[in-house]
Structure formats: C-alpha cells, structure tokens
Amino acid sequence: xxxxxTARSARERSAxxxxxxxxxxxxxxxxxxxxxxxxxxxxxxxxxxxVQTLQRDAEPAGSAxxxxxxxxxxxxxxxxxxxxxxxxxxxxxxxCKQYExxxxxxxxxxxxxxxxxxxxxxIAFLDRAxxxxxxxxxxxxxxxxxxxxxxxxxxxxxxxxxxQPAEGGPGLSNERLLQLAVAAGAPEAxxxxxxxxxxxxxWTAKVTEDASKAGVNQTPTVLVDGxxxxxxxxxxxxxxxxAALAG
Amino acid sequence: xxxLPRPRLPGPGPETLSTLARLLAGGVFAASxxxxxxxxEATVRSVRxxxxxxxxxxxxxxxGLPVLELGLxxxxxTxxxxxxxxxxxALLSLAFLVGVGSAWARGLSIECGxxxxxxxxxxxxxxxxxxxxxxxxxxxxxxxxxxxxxxRFSLDGALRLTTAPTPRSPAQxxxxx
Numbered sequence: 001x002x003x004x005x006t007a008r009s010a011r012e013r014s015a016x017x018x019x020x021x022x023x024x025x026x027x028x029x030x031x032x033x034x035x036x037x038x039x040x041x042x043x044x045x046x047x048x049x050x051v052q053t054l055q056r057d058a059e060p061a062g063s064a065x066x067x068x069x070x071x072x073x074x075x076x077x078x079x080x081x082x083x084x085x086x087x088x089x090x091x092x093x094x095x096c097k098q099y100e101x102x103x104x105x106x107x108x109x110x111x112x113x114x115x116x117x118x119x120x121x122x123i124a125f126l127d128r129a130x131x132x133x134x135x136x137x138x139x140x141x142x143x144x145x146x147x148x149x150x151x152x153x154x155x156x157x158x159x160x161x162x163x164q165p166a167e168g169g170p171g172l173s174n175e176r177l178l179q180l181a182v183a184a185g186a187p188e189a190x191x192x193x194x195x196x197x198x199x200x201x202x203w204t205a206k207v208t209e210d211a212s213k214a215g216v217n218q219t220p221t222v223l224v225d226g227x228x229x230x231x232x233x234x235x236x237x238x239x240x241x242x243a244a245l246a247g
Numbered sequence: 248x249x250x251l252p253r254p255r256l257p258g259p260g261p262e263t264l265s266t267l268a269r270l271l272a273g274g275v276f277a278a279s280x281x282x283x284x285x286x287x288e289a290t291v292r293s294v295r296x297x298x299x300x301x302x303x304x305x306x307x308x309x310x311g312l313p314v315l316e317l318g319l320x321x322x323x324x325t326x327x328x329x330x331x332x333x334x335x336x337a338l339l340s341l342a343f344l345v346g347v348g349s350a351w352a353r354g355l356s357i358e359c360g361x362x363x364x365x366x367x368x369x370x371x372x373x374x375x376x377x378x379x380x381x382x383x384x385x386x387x388x389x390x391x392x393x394x395x396x397x398x399r400f401s402l403d404g405a406l407r408l409t410t411a412p413t414p415r416s417p418a419q420x421x422x423x424x
Binding site for chain 2: 026029033034037038041044045046048049052053113125127128205208209212213217
C-alpha cells in the first residue's frame with residue numbers, strides 16, 4: 001500500500017512537472033509569435049502609409065491646374081458687388097441641388113443687379129455615391145470649362161445641377177459632360193482630351209483637401225459675408241443677403 | 248485517487264466565450280476597416296474633422312488606421328496572437344472613445360466617421376451614443392480576451408501557444424514561479 005502510494009505520487013509529480021514544462025514552452029513560443037506578429041503588423045501599416053503617400057505626392061504626367069480658379073475659388077458676378085456669397089458644393093451632392101434649385105432665381109437676380117458676387121468652391125468628396133467616380137469627373141469637367149471658357153462656368157455649373165444623377169448609380173457620361181462643356185463655350189477637341197484624360201484630377205483632390213483643411217465638412221456650405229444663413233431656404237438666404245446689404 | 252474533474256459550470260465554457268468575443272470584435276474591425284480603406288481620402292478628412300491631431304499627423308493616421316483595423320480583424324478572426332490583438336483592440340477603442348467623447352463635449356457636429364462616412368451632421372448625438380456604446384462593448388470584449396486568450400478554432404490553439412488550464416489535484420501545492 002505504501003509502495004502504491006509512493007508510485008502514484010511520483011506519477012503525479014512527474015505529470016505536474018510535464019505540465020509545467022509544457023506551459024513554459026507554450027509561453028516561450030507565444031512570446032516569439034507575438035513579437036513576430038507585432039513587427040509584421042507594424043510593417044504592413046507602415047508600407048501602406050508609405051506607398052499611399054508616395055502615390056499621392058507623385059503628380060500624374062500631364063496633370064494641370066485650370067488657368068482660372070487655380071486656388072479653388074471661382075468668383076462669378078461683378079467684382080464691385082458689395083456682398084460676397086461663398087458656396088462650397090459638390091456636383092454629386094443632393095442637398096446642393098436642392099439649394100441651387102430653390103435659390104437659383106434670386107441668386108441670378110442679385111448677380112445681375114451687381115448686389116452679390118458668388119465665390120464658388122466646387123469640391124469632390126462624394127465619389128463613392130456613384131458607381132463611376134462622378135464627383136471627381138464632374139469637377140474635372142468643371143475645371144476644363146474654367147481653363148478653356150471661364151465665362152461659361154456659371155452656365156456649366158447650372159447645367160450640372162439641373163442634370164444631377166441620383167446617388168448610387170452612374171453619373172453623367174463623359175460624352176454628356178463634353179456636350180455641356182461645349183455648350184458653355186469650351187472648344188470641343190481640347191475639352192474632350194481634358195475630360196477623358198481627367199487632366200485636372202490632381203487639382204480636384206487638392207481643392208477638396210484644402211476645403212477640408214478650412215473646416216468645411218459638409219456641402220453645401222454657404223457663407224454670406226462670412227456668416228452662414230439660418231438655413232438654405234430662399235427666405236433665410238434672402239434675409240442674410242438683405243442684412244449684409246444693409247450692414 | 249485520480250484528480251477530480253474540475254466542476255463544470257452550466258453554459259458555454261470560457262474558451263467558447265473567447266471564440267465569440269474574437270469573432271465579434273474581429274467582425275466589427277473588418278467592417279469598419281473596409282469602409283475606411285476603400286476611401287482613404289475620406290478617412291483622412293474625417294480624422295481631420297475631429298480636430299484633435301496636428302495636421303502633420305492627420306494624414307498618417309487617416310491612412311494607417313484602416314490597415315491597422317483590417318490587420319487587427321485578421322488576427323482576431325483567425326485567433327493569432329490573441330493577447331496582442333486584444334491589447335491593441337482595447338487601446339484603439341479607448342482612443343476612439345476619447346475622440347468621440349471629446350467631439351461631443353466640444354459640441355462638434357461630426358457624423359462620427361467610425362464606419363467611413365465622416366462628415367458633419369445636424370444631429371450627431373445618436374451617432375455619438377452609438378459609437379460610445381460600441382467602443383465600450385469592444386473594450387469589454389478585449390478585457391475578457393486579455394484574461395482568457397485561449398479559445399476554440401484559433402491559430403494560437405493550433406500552434407499550441409495557449410494551453411488549457413491543467414487540472415490540479417487537490418493535494419497539489421501551487422508552484423510559485
């Protein structure tokens with residue numbers, strides 16, 4: 001009986017020792033694997049950031065800045081107009097279309113009377129709202145008009161909002177963008193090359209980034225002499241303009 | 248006398264719960280990482296909208312974050328280096344919690360951008376509440392995994408990096424390390 005008990009306790013002890021050794025071994029391997037995984041994870045993140053940064057900084061060949069509105073601001077109306085209305089807009093943005101549809105007539109009236117000049121900041125941050133990066137293509141086409149026929153910008157701008165595609169589907173085709181650009185006064189051959197070749201794509205990214213840096217994170221962002229109207233209804237915009245004209 | 252079997256509590260064991268915790272946290276990071284990585288520029292803008300980081304760090308953070316989240320999702324879903332993944336999950340969720348909490352406290356109207364869309368919104372509070380709840384749950388899951396890294400169907404298990412707790416006979420004294 002004593003023998004049996006001794007044998008059993010020896011067996012137990014060696015089982016405990018084996019379990020201890022197994023646990024130590026598992027711990028050692030776990031430390032090695034954790035270290036390797038941490039290094040690999042850090043390397044993957046680092047390489048991705050590096051590649052993205054290099055890609056972004058590399059100006060694509062043939063990319064250009066439009067001769068008008070190079071800094072992203074396109075001013076329409078008489079330079080002497082006392083009130084400046086700033087509008088950040090995306091051609092894909094439905095709320096911008098609502099704003100344009102509701103306010104287009106009174107804006108045109110103020111422009112004609114020389115009371116208001118509009119400083120457009122067209123940006124492109126809604127590429128994912130269409131299946132074919134319409135936001136960027138539309139802004140590139142707008143830059144084409146700015147470059148080739150700046151006087152036709154307002155007309156092109158209005159046409160894009162009148163024909164704004166619904167979210168979730170394809171945007172206007174390059175052919176349609178070209179037709180509208182030509183109607184706004186751009187010479188067809190050069191406009192076609194610029195629109196099909198996305199010649200101003202880097203510029204579209206830059207002005208969008210600049211807007212973000214300026215704290216603009218939604219469109220439309222409307223400022224009347226630096227102050228936002230209460231909302232984007234014609235009444236609120238008119239009230240803001242009247243106050244600015246009086247002030 | 249053979250060692251007594253450990254008394255089993257009714258319900259799933261800790262290893263099963265750990266598997267569920269891994270899959271849940273991994274699923275969340277896979278979804279949020281994917282929506283961020285498909286539009287890195289939008290992610291950069293939403294990081295900037297929080298107005299917490301200096302401009303020099305905004306781009307690196309916005310670019311690196313989606314990949315970090317996807318890497319974390321891969322570790323959690325496969326159960327590799329679970330402790331490390333749980334620790335990073337806890338830190339990241341804590342950082343998000345602080346970011347959203349501070350945006351709320353400062354009265355910013357950010358549409359959190361947690362799942363990619365970062366912009367401003369007129370009614371941000373439901374989004375803030377949702378995000379804070381999600382981060383709290385993630386921190387809870389990470390805490391559980393830090394304490395119970397061993398789980399079923401894990402690479403850690405397959406590589407024998409975790410051992411099931413050895414049953415102790417009642418007579419055994421605790422072996423001090």
